[in-house]
Amino acid sequence: MPVLFFVILIIIIALAFSFFNGANDCANIIATTCATKALSPVKALIIVVIFDILGAFASTKVAQTIGKGIISSQGMTLTILLTGTLGAVIWVFFCTRVGIPISVSHALIGGLLGAGIVAGGKEIIQWGVLAKKVLLGIALGPAVGFLAGAFLLAVISWILYLFFKRLSSQKANKFFRIGQIFTTPFIAFTHGMNDAQNAMGVITAALLAGGFIETFYVSFWVKIACGLAMGIGTLLMGWRVVKTLGWKLTKIEPKEGFSAQIGAGIAVGLHSLAGMPISTTHVVCSSVIGGTALQNLKRIKQVVAVKMIIAWIITIPSAALFSAATYLIFSLFI
Numbered sequence: 001m002p003v004l005f006f007v008i009l010i011i012i013i014a015l016a017f018s019f020f021n022g023a024n025d026c027a028n029i030i031a032t033t034c035a036t037k038a039l040s041p042v043k044a045l046i047i048v049v050i051f052d053i054l055g056a057f058a059s060t061k062v063a064q065t066i067g068k069g070i071i072s073s074q075g076m077t078l079t080i081l082l083t084g085t086l087g088a089v090i091w092v093f094f095c096t097r098v099g100i101p102i103s104v105s106h107a108l109i110g111g112l113l114g115a116g117i118v119a120g121g122k123e124i125i126q127w128g129v130l131a132k133k134v135l136l137g138i139a140l141g142p143a144v145g146f147l148a149g150a151f152l153l154a155v156i157s158w159i160l161y162l163f164f165k166r167l168s169s170q171k172a173n174k175f176f177r178i179g180q181i182f183t184t185p186f187i188a189f190t191h192g193m194n195d196a197q198n199a200m201g202v203i204t205a206a207l208l209a210g211g212f213i214e215t216f217y218v219s220f221w222v223k224i225a226c227g228l229a230m231g232i233g234t235l236l237m238g239w240r241v242v243k244t245l246g247w248k249l250t251k252i253e254p255k256e257g258f259s260a261q262i263g264a265g266i267a268v269g270l271h272s273l274a275g276m277p278i279s280t281t282h283v284v285c286s287s288v289i290g291g292t293a294l295q296n297l298k299r300i301k302q303v304v305a306v307k308m309i310i311a312w313i314i315t316i317p318s319a320a321l322f323s324a325a326t327y328l329i330f331s332l333f334i
Contacts, residue, residue, distance in 0.1 A: 003210050006078045010206040013085050018199035018226040020092040021104045022233030029187050029261075029284070030234070036173075036257040038180035049231035051185040055192020056227055060218045061275035062194050065133050066201030067208075068216050069275075070109060071116045075124025081206050083330050084108075084115035085199075087323025095311060102311045103279030107319040108198050109134055114320030115327040137276035141267065142286040148263030149287030156255055176254035183261035187284075190265045192227070193272035195280050199226040260287040282312060 030044040039047070071080060088104075088111030095102045109130075116124055160172060200218050203226070207213045264280070264287040271278045 003078070006082070007206050007210040007212065010078060010082050010085065011203050013082060013089060014199040014202040014206070015225060015229045017085050017089050017092070017104075017108065017202070018196075018229035019233035020089060020096055021195060021198060022230035023092075023096045023236070029191055029280070030184065033180050033184045033257065033261070036177055036180060036254040038177040038254065038257065039184065044184060045231065045234055047185050048188040048191075048234065049227065051188035052192040052196050052230060053223065053227035055189040055194075056196045056200065056223045057192075058189070059193045059272055060197060060200070062272055062277045063197035063201035063204060063218050064216060065129070065275045065277055066108065066112075066198055067205035068201075069126060069129040069133060070112050071120075072124050072126055075116065075120045076205060076209055077119065078206060078209050079327065079330065080112065080115045080119050081202055081209065083327040084112040084323045085202050087111040087114055087321075087326045088319045090322045090326075091315065091319040095315075102315050103281050105195055105198055105277045105279050106134075106138070106312075106315045108202070109277065110316035110319030111323040113316070114323035117320075118324045118327045133274075133276050137271055137278035138282075140276075141271065141278040142282045144267040144270075145264050145283035145286035146290035148267055149260045149290030152259040152263050153256060153290075156259055160255075173254045176258040179258045180254065180261065183258055183265065187261045187265035187268065187280075190269040190272060191280050194268050194278060196227060196230060198277065199229070256288070260284065260290075263287040263290070279312070 029048050030039075030041065033039050033044045034041050068076070085108065088107040091107050091111075092102065092104055113125065113130075197218075200222050203222050204213070204216055204218050207219075208216055213219075261284075264284045267283045267287070268278065268280055
């Protein structure tokens with residue numbers, strides 16, 4: 001198979017991955033905003049698309065982790081990139097269709113691991129980077145999101161009680177709805193610094209492996225293409241996930257949505273600067289749960305929460321199995 005055709009095929013699949021990334025992950029960003037009616041879904045989507053792309057230009061450390069940090073440069077091949085990304089797409093598509101918010105980043109990591117181990121054995125996996133950048137992020141992301149959401153909501157509730165006792169709940173809700181107009185672009189920006197770079201890392205790695213670039217550098221057109229694909233995915237397929245996080249998990253009030261977005265944005269931004277591909281889904285959901293649990297744990301719908309947790313746990317191994325099977329099937333024809 002000609003190298004150029006191979007690279008083009010990887011780019012198409014990576015953009016499809018970015019599409020489903022938007023359908024699942026970007027939906028998490030606007031879920032709290034839509035649930036509190038701070039912004040209409042269309043306005044929220046436009047804001048997310050714009051600031052996601054801007055965030056992608058702010059840092060490419062996560063793209064470097066995805067593209068050259070999981071599998072060694074010597075072991076990376078176009079076949080691994082193709083089948084690894086395709087396996088991740090299959091898993092994300094399934095979860096998005098049933099409305100389960102999962103970690104799209106972890107699906108891609110699992111996909112690359114599955115295809116990489118089948119292709120070259122465990123020796124080509126950079127386990128040290130995987131532990132420091134990925135596994136640590138899996139542990140820290142939800143914890144930081146939960147604590148940040150709970151802490152911020154506690155601080156906001158304390159300020160309201162101490163200084164604005166006479167402020168009616170209606171006026172307070174209006175204030176925080178306005179606040180979410182600013183917190184939504186903030187978390188979208190940090191999302192662009194992290195999750196939006198998944199497909200960028202794959203495409204850049206493919207261009208490098210194919211000999212079309214000499215060093216790992218994320219081009220302008222790659223950032224734009226992946227950002228637009230993500231925005232279209234949110235528009236066309238994201239509403240099931242929005243419904244799960246915005247309405248089914250718990251009833252979200254404006255101050256809770258405001259706190260969750262700030263807490264999640266801070267957590268995602270810090271991890272992005274460290275080059276850690278964490279799950280915005282984990283962080284946002286944990287932040288929502290953290291703020292809600294502080295007030296009344298019974299408000300959290302445990303059946304929905306348990307399904308989400310199970311999906312998070314099995315994402316990496318499931319995507320790895322899909323990509324491993326895809327690699328074995330694909331290898332029969334090349």
